Amino acid sequence: MYSKKVMDHFTNPRNMGEIKNPDGEGEVGNPVCGDLMKIYIKVESKDKQEMIKDIKFQTLGCGSAIATSSMVTELAKGKNLKEAQEISRDDVANELEGLPPAKMHCSNLATDALKKAIKDYYSKK
């Protein structure tokens, strides 16, 4: 059902955990579909750009929810905030070598959580 890459990120999730005192955090999901994600970011200003220095996630959800959370953190790490905000659910799915159609909502959540975390960072500034 899942690609090798999805199974890899599900089994060995990257950047899993919590950042104490994050610069931004975003939580999305709903109990009906059973997926909930939280993303924490640490932002660093370098060469007049705001970069994602560190990023971590916590996820309650299915295999795809965990894999997409992991992939989003990997894609966003080291990017500037503008680039990170532009990561789409298709980008995540493509990087994971595809997701079953019914699972596309999970990857949507992962990018939403990241966008929310970035928004949170801006609102605190």
Place this chain on the structure above:
Amino acid sequence: MSKSSKKVYLDYAATTPVDKEVMEAMLPFFCINYGNASSLHSFGQKSKEVVESSRTVIAKGLNMENREIIFTSGATESNNLTIKGIFNALSRHPNFSTKKLHFITSKIEHPCILDSMKYLEKTFKDLVEVTYLDVDEEGLVDLKDLERVIQKNTVLVSIMFVNNEIGTTEPIKKIGQLIKTIKNQRFKSHNKYPLYFHSDATQAPSYYKLDTKDLNLDLITINAHKIYGPKGVGVLGVKKNTIIEETSHGGGHEFKKRSGTLNVPGIVGLGKAFELAEKQRKENVKKVRQLQDYFINKIKSQIKDVGLNGSTKHRTPNNINFSFEGTEGESVLLMLDQEGIAVSTGSACSSNSLEPSHVLLAIGKTHLQAHSSIRFTLGKFSTKKQLDYTVDKLKSIIEKLRKISKGVKF
């Protein structure tokens, strides 16, 4: 995708391995005795003979007559035939065209019952109405609730014998007695509407005696592949004088109730599987019940924040259904699979819908609890060693997933 060479199958409610004895009984009917059971020549007559022996075994086990046993392609077809066949026959019957036909079922039936009912409601809304009975927190249908909703135009009550997800065993005998009383009242009051009692007993034959006379059942569904027989063959037992019409038209097979060339090897396999189920029932119940108790206690003592779904008292011996707080069922399933352990989940994430198990929601579980449920179903080849291995792996998997979900709260 399993990284483990170990294989532990704990999904017997999904399907069972074919018993070797069953397979051996079937083999001659593929390449040697391959005749069509409807043919008049010797090839056909040999096939007819073995089909009739299977019919006798099953009729005897269900305490029915041979001509009351209809071979089908499985439980889904048997259940569809029950609902649509009774509707087709009664809705066109001059005696029963004045009122809508009323059907009753429970909210925790298999989708093939629920969706057949919904199909009738949608397609023939002027001719039929359906009541879906609530169940209590253990998954039990309440007799008083049922009695309250039976009306003068109720023609079918369909309640499953054993729930496939949580293993709850419904009070079929008591329901049968109630139905019998109402039938007698109807007879006295000259109400000509028939009242049929059907049970989908797909999960039952390995553990429960299915005497349709004792249970007052008019129709009963059984299936081969849940009792160590082949996939693609089942039975609908239909008491004579039941007003039912075939839904699959053609050669008029199976006493004009189900057209289609008979699946001879499948029917032979079903007969053998049913015979073994009868013979091994006592021993199976004892063995599997002991394993069930052992497994439930071990999970409860080794893993924190778990909840057993269903009933402790009214439960089939082979079902164990737990919710593991802070995890999602599909994730648990996938990680167990990597250890070679096969289970099932009530989470929607294993299917194409977003809604989790309708059964768990019907017994009052939250969406979150329903999403975190895992069904383990045992069988006659299950061992204590397999369960020890499973709990061992399960414990670390739940810990790992709780670490990933730590901090997120609904």
